[in-house]
Amino acid sequence: MEVKTSLLDNMIGVGDMVLLEPLSEDSFLGNLKKRFDHSEIYTYIGSVVISMNPYRSLPIYTPEKVEEYRNRNFYELSPHIYALADEAYRSLRDQDKDQCILITGESGAGKTEASKLVMSYVAAVCGKGHEVNKVKEQLLQSNPVLEAFGNAKTVRNDNSSRFGKYMDIEFDFKGDPLGGVISNYLLEKSRVVKQPRGERNFHVFYQLLSGASDDTLRKLKLDRDFSKYNYLSLDSAVVSGLDDAANFRTVRNAMQIVGFMEDEVQSVLELVAAVLKLGNIEFKPESRCNGTDESRVKDKNDLKEMCELLGMEQSVLERAFSYRTVEAKMEKVSTTLNVAQAYYARDALAKNLYSRLFSWLVTRINESIQAQTKARHKVMGVLDIYGFEIFENGDNSFEQFIINYCNEKLQQIFIELTLREEQEEYVREGIEWTNIEYFNNAIICDLIENNQNGILAMLDEECLRPGTVTDETFLDKLNTICADHQHFESRLNKNSKFLNDHSLPHNCFRIQHYAGKVLYRVEGFVDKNNDLLYRDLSQAMYKANHSLIKQLFPEGNPAKVNLKRPPTAGFQFRASVGTLMRNLQTKNPNYIRCIKPNDKKASHIFTDSLVRHQVRYLGLMENVRVRRAGYAFRQPYEPCLERYKMLCKRTWPHWKGPAREGVEVLMADLQIPAEEISYGRSKIFIRNPRTLFFLEEKRKQCLQDLATLIQKIYRGWKCRTHFLLMKKSQIVVAAWYRRYAQQKTYRNIKSATTVVQSYTRGWQARKLLRELKYQKRCEEAVTTIAAFWHGTQARRELRRLKEEARRKHAVALIWAYWQGLKVRREYRKFFRANAGKKIYDFTIQRIIQKYFLGLKSSMPSMSPIDRKWPARPYGFLDGVHTELRKIFHHWRCKKYRDQFTEEKKAVYEEKLEASEIFKDKKALYPSSVSQPFKGDYLEISKNPKYQKLNSAVDEKVLLADVVNKINRANGKGTPRIFLLTKKNFVLADQKTGQVKASIPLPDVTSMSVSTQKDGFFALKLKEGSASAVKGDFLLSSEHLIEIITKLHRIGATAADREKLKVDISDEFLVQFKQDKVCVKFIQSSPKNGNSVSCKRKNNRLLEVSVPTSP
């Protein structure tokens, strides 16, 4: 819930001076001081805000503070500038009233700061959005730009506004900012060329030189050193707490945000640089022949650089500084300028250049920030004008006069609206009222601005008058015309009142302003008012090849030569102030009265006299008195009734009678005390703001109740409509749902029925199946039983029949035997001797016949190696059967042999013989069976190598092979060719074929071989024969079986000789010459080598070791 607060809560001193008791100047100041000491810089006089400059930053401008004051009643929280800004903004937004915020106070009192605070507050609370934010940002960023060019350090204020500024911020009906318009008032341009002691030129010069990059400065032909420029005073060039370089960056950034193009910024900086250069141009006198002095530019370098910067021709400008052309009635007269005039012309050009640049900047900013729509808009004007200014040493000039005139006018409008207007209204409305005396400064305004005899009119008159016009003539005029005015003082006044007043020099006049007396030095008034710029200079400027300069000096255009004098500065200013005042009068004013606590720009110092002076001239006491005597609030009856009629049942919702009566009824109903209200002719007056707040509070509550009622009815209607719709929908939904539910139930029942049905059918079917199966099984059982029964019966019958048949057979057999016996008994007497033998023979015959027939049909094949033979059928044919098998085999073999050719036959015969000799006798034999006996292994007849050998043998060679002849000395073998013919065998050298021995076969008596697998054989020779001289031969051959068989065969076939004997034994004797050597064969294990080895053991023993076969 919102906590209701009031400015009365936790108050330091009194927040609203209207409540001050007792009210006196001292208590007023005491209250201000007390609050100032507690950092409470804002105090109210009713709706006027008094702002004391704290000269330090206070933590009261945070976003939280903005939120705190947002949409709160003016008197609800402790006094703050935000409360005023909020009030103004809300009445602009909600009540459609244009507003103006008038900020007054002397120089350094904090007007500019206050205006920025108001703007930033409004920016913070008004609408948001991309476009709106851009507008806000542009409006806020226009400040740094204008401050850089229009503000300067003065003795009173380090950031003193040297121009007047009025800014209209435009809002749409929602309160969102649309744009703005800035009006500027008379820039203090004399500052460009000269500054009072302790003061500076405009900020921008210092900012440019400190903050611009080296590159930029080079382009602008500038030097960073301030001392290089005549126009920059040096004594306060650097201000503590002012960072010119950083501010330069801020300004450039602000220009970019506001919408300046890069080339525009560059042009602006070029102009600023040109002003600095201009100040450095110096002149020297040059005497002419006619005796007059003429000025010449001393050092042309600066002139040259400036002309380069502005794209001007140097000679044109140089000439403009030396000559002046006066045109009158189609006549042109050119006069030379002396040095003083040249300096005057230079400074006039600098001032004009700068002030026109400033006005161009304002116009350019306006172009950027102006509202984009033509729609009707509301306006909030913020006026921040230079403050009332007095130089204590009397050095006040035309500028101060103008500034102070402007402040007089503002004071006037304040008086108009707050004091006079208020009192007049009471009188008008017929309200009882005791008049309050106050000082009305209209008389001072009149002294200055009166069209006939006002000071400004005098000045203009003097400026326009032909003849010699000087500041002195102007003062003389004043002395005559204004002599009687009570606020005008002069030494040479007609009424010699001030003749002896030494505080009033002769060349000065003094005006008693509302804020105090100001002594004006008359020197320069005429000049400054004339604001003359020689036409030669403006024409020279127009010729510049620089777009911005051309725009600034339109009067320099030769095509538009205007011989009429331009309006004077004073005239222009008076006119613009007049417009401003008229503008302000159309708006609802909101006042901020700024007060400067001390002259030292120091925080925490409250100079009593200074503040007292300001309180006096600002008329604050009178302001409080009027407030206290009068009524805080007034309003015509109609809008009042319209606003509060809901607070009373009789006036709500419609009051039929006159509005005033309605308001009376309303107030009576609310029991507002009579002293709180006065009824005027057309308005009701409410004395105390609290009564107003009471009404507002009541209204707010009532509005809430009304809103609740409307809300209630609307919600009721909405809910009912919604309900009806829901009901209708519900019925539709329910109908659909029921249909769906019924369909679902039906489908469920249907499917359940189908299930039950199928179960039942299934059950019935299974039952039937079971029955059928049972029936079938019964039938099958019956069949089986019947089958078994029939089987049993059949078997029984069979058995019986078999038994019967056996019996019958036995009977028949017995019968037959018996018959046979009987027959034999009977016939024995006839065939007793050979009947049995005959029968036997017959039977045997029959059996043998049958045997042969059977054998014939089951004879084996004709292959000699087929071992099959039918089984023997009868035991008694055993011998015959074996014999027949043999016979058949022999016969079969014969048949087989009959197919042989002679050669094949001889081969098989040899093989047969080998078998006879060696089978089961020598282990080598089985391996030779499969080897065919080739005979001539060396192909001796064909091989030319053995041709000689072949010719040495006259018989046919039966066998030719290489054998090893065993040396009896060591048992080693020597290869020899072994040839066998029918008559002899020959041993020849294997390589040469030379015959080593030729032994006739008849000399060979026997052959010895071992029983083992070796190929050793000995050929034993007939003792005493010629061949036997060298002894027997011990040879070894791979074809041992063949050689021995062939030798044996030749021996067998030779009719004249005995058969060659073959000894097979593992030990035999061999005759070597005289000695008999025993050759012994032993078996050795295969691991000793696979070959047969022969070793001589001793003189009589040769041992042949034969590896056993694996």
Ligand SMILES: Nc1ncnc2c1ncn2[C@@H]1O[C@H](COP(=O)(O)OP(=O)(O)OP(=O)(O)O)[C@@H](O)[C@H]1O
């Ligand atoms: N509310 C404030 N809080 C802190 N400092 C302030 C405040 N108001 C003013 N000042 C200080 O006082 C100085 C002067 O204020 P400001 O420039 O607003 O005076 P001014 O009334 O505009 O003077 P002039 O008439 O010369 O322009 C500011 O530079 C600032 O340092």
Ligand SMILES: [Mg+2]
């Ligand atoms: Mg200011």
